[in-house]
Amino acid sequence: MNTNTGTGTELKERAVALMHAGRHEQAAELLARYLVDAPGDAWAWSHLAFCRFRAGDHEGALKAADEGIAADPECWYPWERRAFLLPFFMRVDEALEAAREAVRLGPEVSDAHSVLARCLLFTGDHQGCYEAHRKVVELDPENPTAHFNLAHPAELIGRLDVREQALRNVLRLDPDHADARAQLAELHSDAQRIKLPELAGEYSAALGTKPNSPYIEHRLNAVVLQLLRRTRWFALICLVIAAQASRAFPTGNAPTELPVPLGIRLWSLVLMSVTWALGAWFFAYRKLPRGARNTVWSLLRRHWPSRLPVAQALWGTLCAVVLVLVPWTDRGYEQTIALVGAVPVVLAMWFGNSWRRVEKERREKK
DSSP: OOOSOOOHHHHHHHHHHHHHTTOHHHHHHHHHHHHHHOTTOHHHHHHHHHHHHHTTOHHHHHHHHHHHHHHOTTOHHHHHHHHHHGGGGTOHHHHHHHHHHHHHHOTTOHHHHHHHHHHHHHTTOHHHHHHHHHHHHHHOTTOHHHHHHHHHHHHHTTOHHHHHHHHHHHHHHOTTOHHHHHHHHHHHHHTTOSOHHHHHHHHHHHHHHSTTOHHHHHHHHHHHHHHHHTHHHHHHHHHHHHHHHTTSSOOTTOOOOSSOOHHHHHHHHHHHHHHHIIIIIITTGGGSOHHHHHHHHHHHHHOHHHHHHHHHHHHHHHHHHHHHHSOOOOHHHHHHHHHHHHHHHHHHHHHHHHHHHHHHHHHHHO
């Protein structure tokens, strides 16, 4: 399209079309040419401010917004542009004044209330931000972005019910909204209304919709890591089975003769195999969707901390296998192997749980 010809209204219409096509630098050039002959068009100045901002020229954008205000002080749009741009220059108080002026001039315009909410958030007025976003939703109830933006200030003032409903509304209007799906899953997780495999499935589905999201990828990795930590319980169960079968810690009237008959030791191996099969497959891996399963192997390959709980689980299981495979005649050796297998696993679980509990308390205090 030739953007170097045309005058008047035609020039402005071409500029707006280029804006919608994402060609903001070309649109800015046409708008600048148009405004030479129509310097009193506040909307054109506002469009120019938008294009310059998207092109990375913040100072030029603010200058264009100010020119729009000078052209028509009663037009809400240049005030909205000014309110949006001023925080980039750390002039938040001025931005708030401009946002209030935009709302005064355009009380039924959702964008004006949206920029007011943004400025109120910058000033720390969470309640005011929440009320402004409520107004945006009231004015534009079919806009999923309006509902999504309401969720954050609702959380800040403790209205988790409003946050949950807002996220549900987003997914009702836009079922593929990845961030809303991930945040709703996190909300259910905090309320303990969803199991880990299902939570991993939600994050995996969200990541499939928005594969380049660091936040969703981080959350999915955290859930998969929690599932991997559960494998240490399988090792402890195997150690209990092995200690019982090998008679390492005899109690009551239980037989104490060593070595333990081969049949008993082989049977304990069967029980340990069943423990791993049921635990790893039936209770966790089977319920994971394909995307989350791929994340398990990917995480094990590239993230060494995720290998630690698996290594600890395998170490405990190896000690349990050694405990029952060898026909021990010295109970002291058996007890040493059982403790060597169990103590590192138990200590890792205890320290990990303590650290996560402290981190959770620290986050809640913020």
